[in-house]
Amino acid sequence: MMRRIGTTAALAVLAVLAVTPAATAAAPPPDDTGRSWEVVASLRFPTADGEQIGVGALAFLSVDDGSLRQTTWPDDLPTGLMFTPDARALYSTGDNVTDDGEVSEWFSAFSARDAATGEVDWSITRISSFIEVALSPDASIAATGSSLVNLETRAVDRFDACVGQAPFFYATAFSPDGGTIWYLCRGLRPSPDTELRGYDVATLAPTATFVLTNHRLDRIVLTPDGSVAVSTGDRVADDGSVVPVVTRIDLATGALTDLAFEHDLGLDAAVSPDGARAYISERSDDDFEGVLHAIDLATMTTAVSAPLADNGVLGAVLAVTPDGARVYAASHLDETLDEPDQIRLSAHDADTLAVLSETFRESDVAFDLTVTPDQAPVARLTASEPNSPVTFDASASTVEFGSIAEYAWDFGDGVSTVTTTPTVEHEYADPGEFTATVRLTSSGGTSTEDVYTGQQMLRNGDASAVATVTVAVPEPAVPGSGVAGELPPAGFNGATWVMAGIGMLVAGAIAVVIVRRRVQPQRKDA
Template sequence: MYVTNILSNNVSTFDIEPSGRLALRDELTSAGGAPRSVVVTPDGRFAYTANGVTPMTSDDFNSISRYRITAGGNLVPLTPPATANGDPDALAVAPNGRTLYVVNRGTDTVLPFRVGADGQLVRLSDPVPTGAENARGIALTPDGRFLFVSHGDPLGTQQDWLTRFAVGGDGTLAPMGRRVPIGSAGGAMAVTPDGRFLYVPCSASQEVFGFRIGPDGELTSVPGRRFDAPDVPIAAVATPDGRHLFVAAGGLVISTSTKVSAYRIRTNGALEHLANVDAGRAPVSLTPTPDGRHLYVANLNSWDVSGFRIGRQGQLREIAGSPFPTGGRQPAFQSIVIRPNQGPAAAFTARAAATGRPTTFDATASTDPDGRIARYDWDFGDGTVLPDGGPKPAHVYRDTGTFQVRLAVTDDEGCTTLFVYNGTSALCTGSPAALATRTIVIPRELG
């Protein structure tokens, strides 16, 4: 996991232990100046930080730093950084990993870059106006077809706006229709992994707006539309299963809030408030783990990360040892990201036997590039399934014939066939490779 520190101009790297505890690596990585948002490409090979204006100054680094991620997870800075378009604040990497989008708060523009094979960034077009003042948050749909930008001054009181863009096949942006009204000071948005709902926290009006995303990118309000949120709600994130939403409510340097709010996402997209829990001082950015078991929250004013276990009903319980110091100073807007879990690949062989005798299977050739296979689900093609049947099951066929045997594998972080994307970065790069099918022929037993 990576956390930016805006005042110390660096990035902290944590190892996530099986218990959920965080272990900070000793050496922090230089970010080149005032880093806020951080994203990682879906393949886990490159990371980017948005380096904007240093707080309480007019110094604008106006750059996007690039990093190569080693096999062990270390960040290696790449030079030179890319030039942005005035106080870059928020980043999103497209689900296919080919495009990086930068929201420039200083000029109210979005700037698209093509991501090269070596992590190089090349401008795809001129900066695109966002269509409203005080551009802030960004989110893409999991299919990569639509992009949303929230707007708002965290210290303002006026109504603000959400604007929409269609994403072309080459990653370029085309503005869509009229802007959509929200509350005051829109922040870091959440898209559910199924792409059905968008949630916009509004810090100055203390609410979260919910929208259904249509197949054409149109937004319609979910029942209830506006949902109360305490203090300064600045960032939202959905769990990988799309059942719960968490909101960080401390997005101002002057904030005294410690609250993280938990909501249940109903089937119609409405939010049911579950509880508020305490994190550190001024929680500002948050992310779940790819398996949905843990939530991590970066705290602006206590310079640390709070860790929670996520219960089946969305309840949050603090992890032993939390909060975990970053070693740097002041994580800020969209300052936390987890390296995407790379999906597994299924493979198996079969040794067919005659009816009445055990046919054996061997799936030990299945692989996971960043962990291990934790679950093997078998369908033997004759109406018999064997959930979590291990890598070497045996099955007795009662009838002769040709059968399609299917294996689905799941890795130790819960990743299988589904690609899980949270609006700015991937959490899990599941794919059809997690499924394998073989045809076997069962002969009649002789004698």
């Protein structure tokens, strides 16, 4: 009977030990693959009666699968576009119909829209509103024309940045650190000069004025480090002739470097996330088909060019994906006898400019093109109980767009490594307490740092991409004792030690039963 009781107790203890979970066991990880970025184009459809400005639309194109959805409004014409850094809202400039009860009129407007549908959440009308618009890196201010919109209070302040010899506003951009707002201002004809003016965002005090002599420039974008502005337009010769140019402006000195072209350039430009390239379009004319160019900004040379379908008066509007892998262009196709005007939305390989895909929409103009900002991953990290080795697990981390491409590990003991998988093992050489860190990078290249190019965020970096966990590595076992020191090491589950002790007692009881069984005398009738 005693043998049966001892055996049963031992099995019960072993069963408890077998199902006791590790102290740091994580829940099953969610899928770490996020949704696709979208490229958004603002389009116009002329009306048959010719009495309205036109029917406005936003076309949302999926970068992943090329699917397209479109929302159209007869009383709303969005033109300039920009996403908030968190990709939750889409701001637009343009025009909409305001009904005062007696007559409906078109007025310039600034609108906040749902990023998924494009529907207007709120709108401010009768303001100085242009296609050229910029959103500050912290999304607190929008600048367009002579209007500064406080996005928290929705108050509009008038600020005349373009005054004096260059009174006409053409473009604006914020510095990536959010401290300076730049305005591109042009003078009255026949003056060939453009001025690039910088103002302190907090005080609106002037910080710099660069006179761009003999240049009439239309557009400004910045490199992500804020050191260079890129603009397109014309250089005017002494005899009054013009040469289309892409102009590189050093924002510390105002020094100019031009790259000349034969045909007029589009009124848009885009910069790669690493700041190495600018993308511009060369407009078509009667005997020339449009061209898409990639410009090396270090050497101010054309790195590569590719044909671009007839792109109309404004040229193509452009956007670069957050990972820098694709360039999107919205170019105008002239109507024929059989076909109405069309806009061609084309995706190009950023290195070669080869066409990857194209989609066509019936429209007479594409005003602007923007892309969803990539978001930083959200890191979550656990560690197994300290032993040899320790397993670190970041598989519960998530990402909003794309996937998690890189896990950069720092184990806190001077050892680091980078993996493409969410788990890693590490053996500590010495006892002690160590803080291990993992820093994640999305497939779009986003981690903790922002990438901003003057008008809106391209990569919205955040501290959420980093997670830490502390592990306590115990002292090594005392030779000959079979145990490590006088007390259980920090970080171990106390219940495990108790159950282990019970297991040792039960094992001893089983041994006693076996010994007693062996010394019992045999029965006489055996």
